Amino acid sequence: MGPQILSRSLIEKLASPTASEPSKEMKTSSIVLVTGATGGVGRRVVDILRKKGLPVRALVRNKEKARTMFGPDVDLIVADITKDDTLAPEYFKGVRRVINAVSVIVGPKEGDTPDRAKYSQGIKFFEPEIKGDSPEKVEYIGIQNLISAIKNSVGLQDGKLLFGFRGNLSGKLVWGALDDVVMGGVSESTFQVDPTGNEYGGPSGLFKGVVSTANNGGFTSIRTKNFSVPEDLSAYDGIELRLKGDGRRYKLILRTSADWDTVGYTASFDTVKEQWHTIKIPFSSLRPVFRARTAVDAPPFDPSNIISLQLMYSKFEYDGKLNPTFVEGPFQLPLSSIRAYINEPITPRFVHVSSAGVTRPDRPGLDLSKQPPAVRLNKELGFILTYKLKGEDLIRESGIPYAIIRPCALTEEPAGADLIFDQGDNITGKISREEVARICIAALESPHACGKTFEVWHLLYHFPCFLSCFYFLPEYPFAEVSSTPIRSSFWIMVLSVYGRGLCCPISI
Structure with missing residues (x-):
């Protein structure tokens, strides 16, 4: 299957007039677990699922914060994926799908506001540092614990x-x-x-x-x-x-x-x-x-x-x-x-929010001056991208039907911009957390997303101006995603979520 089919499938889900309604399979698929539910992407995922009328269970570390955020009606699990003894089997009973938005906490060295406004805006650069648990503990050990906890509930692609x-x-x-x-x-x-x-x-x-x-x-x-x-x-x-x-x-x-x-x-x-x-x-x-x-x-x-x-x-x-x-x-x-x-066509049972750039720190010949801060500062940030990639590999090897989304820099901008989906981990740019949350849920319903790892960002201009945006695209050859070969053809898919222009492949 070409990447164009994956892109079109996700966009169809996002742009559908019935996008606010759950699919037949989602209606009958029982509980969707959202981990990292009080984070910037996670809380938006919870809100969208609730608006769809789907049963949601939120895994959080701070119950009081979650109750204030979601009110009394959301089913909460108080647990920590970095501590396997907190992931009791009964917490996952009835769970058939998981959206994982847990991420290591990064913040400005100079400090941040109580609502993490400096970090969340995603545009102005502040010298970053890791706050709290290390990338190894969150992005690798945490993913390992989470996979073990959910594997029986969500099932294996090969049965x-x-x-x-x-x-x-x-x-x-x-x-x-x-x-x-x-x-x-x-x-x-x-x-x-x-x-x-x-x-x-x-x-x-x-x-x-x-x-x-x-x-x-x-x-x-x-x-x-x-x-x-x-x-x-x-x-x-x-x-x-x-x-x-x-x-x-x-x-x-x-x-x-x-x-x-x-x-x-x-x-x-x-x-x-x-x-x-x-x-x-x-x-x-x-x-x-x-x-x-x-x-x-x-x-x-x-x-x-x-x-x-x-x-x-x-x-x-x-x-x-x-x-x-x-x-x-x-x-x-x-x-x-x-x-x-599991009946075919199989859709992802585990959607994981990772990050663009995870394969770049050790890529030979890479001009770091043209790379995002996380790539340049990978070592200083506790090898954050290295452990994110290790966590991805655990998911790919788990046998669970998965989709891995690698967004570029996350911002608080509204959804609705034109999107670019890519594979090979070459793109840079930004994308709103709201858009990523919507893509997570679209991926749950798309058989074309199953078993795929892809990057996404949004254009700064609407579709009629897309030719002027090509200078934002890096010129690195397509690489491999860890040990998993990615289709090597050069392509870019410029897509408009709300119909502003045509959905078409562009050769570059």
Whole structure:
């Protein structure tokens, strides 16, 4: 995907007549956590989310300050991301998306006003220094702690592997046979590991057995031992099986009770003979079943409390219906993985506000005289940009669906200027905190922003004058974002949020 598509996607979100309304996915995605919620960007993010009518939880260090700022209606967490023991698991229950606006505190050496007016204005230069916790503690250790705290709540882009052969995960699930012998039948099954059974010649699981209708039987199954800690899959949309089919219909059963003979939330699935393929079973398709009968009075399926998994091959469907593919005799179903998945298109679950310039301090041949103060003073400011980049790398490596926004110098100017989005960490300029807050929320709703790191600033002139603005653009070649290669084509996207001109790529 080209950067132009990302830029257009974000601008469409910002410029949409319904921009003040949450998307369908956001409406159903539960709580948005805002960290750094009392800062210049964070408080604006909270305000915009509230105006959209979305449930917000704000992570703050100073409860009194936050209550004065937001009033009594905002759900507050009093915690500090630099202290992992303050990030209690219950604080993140129900959180599906996170906007992180935490940043190390920088201020003028000469001092500032109580409302930090000198720092916030972002235009006039004051000799800076770090106030409070170090960049390493906030931008690196803090991000590490935050990722650990939210990972289970927001989910992983590639899904959560429940069964498979990556590392030692294969030993995590203990399977046992549960066949019709419990009702007097004679069918039998087992679960084995085939060392070369998967589609690439590696190990796979194998559900196999012999099914018989003798003595009114007709089913076999394998079921996991009850999990010692329930699996919370509420961040996901369903279960995905990778298997080699035999043309028959099977059942997947998820149980939310530790009792042995209880309701199972069930879905049938058909397989393709002699082909490896992926079966996706949405949680919304599960029906509560007890002994092959729909349990009409059962509670809704709770994906946050899964106790066991079961695979079944049965003559019986539900409510007296029969499995149309059922055949007595031997069967086998190779299975390479079971994982929870997120529906596509996947949008960012973690939007992080970083800073332009993070890759520049160690860039060879850079003329520091043309760079912003943070680049020139990186060492004096406790390696602020170095640790911001390390924090970004943690996010990119976490597996969480993310977007990383690198704004240029932040100001208190109003939103509404024409925006430039770029990649490669070359641009300088400024942008209002209000605009960054709006971009954060637009990114949450854009699948094109997922997995992207990008810079943004606004033009000093409106679109008809954009040619005269080119002298603001640096001439450095596109670089890499840490170890992640960035598209190397030279481009700039000049975009007007409110329709003042065309949205078009400009070659430079």
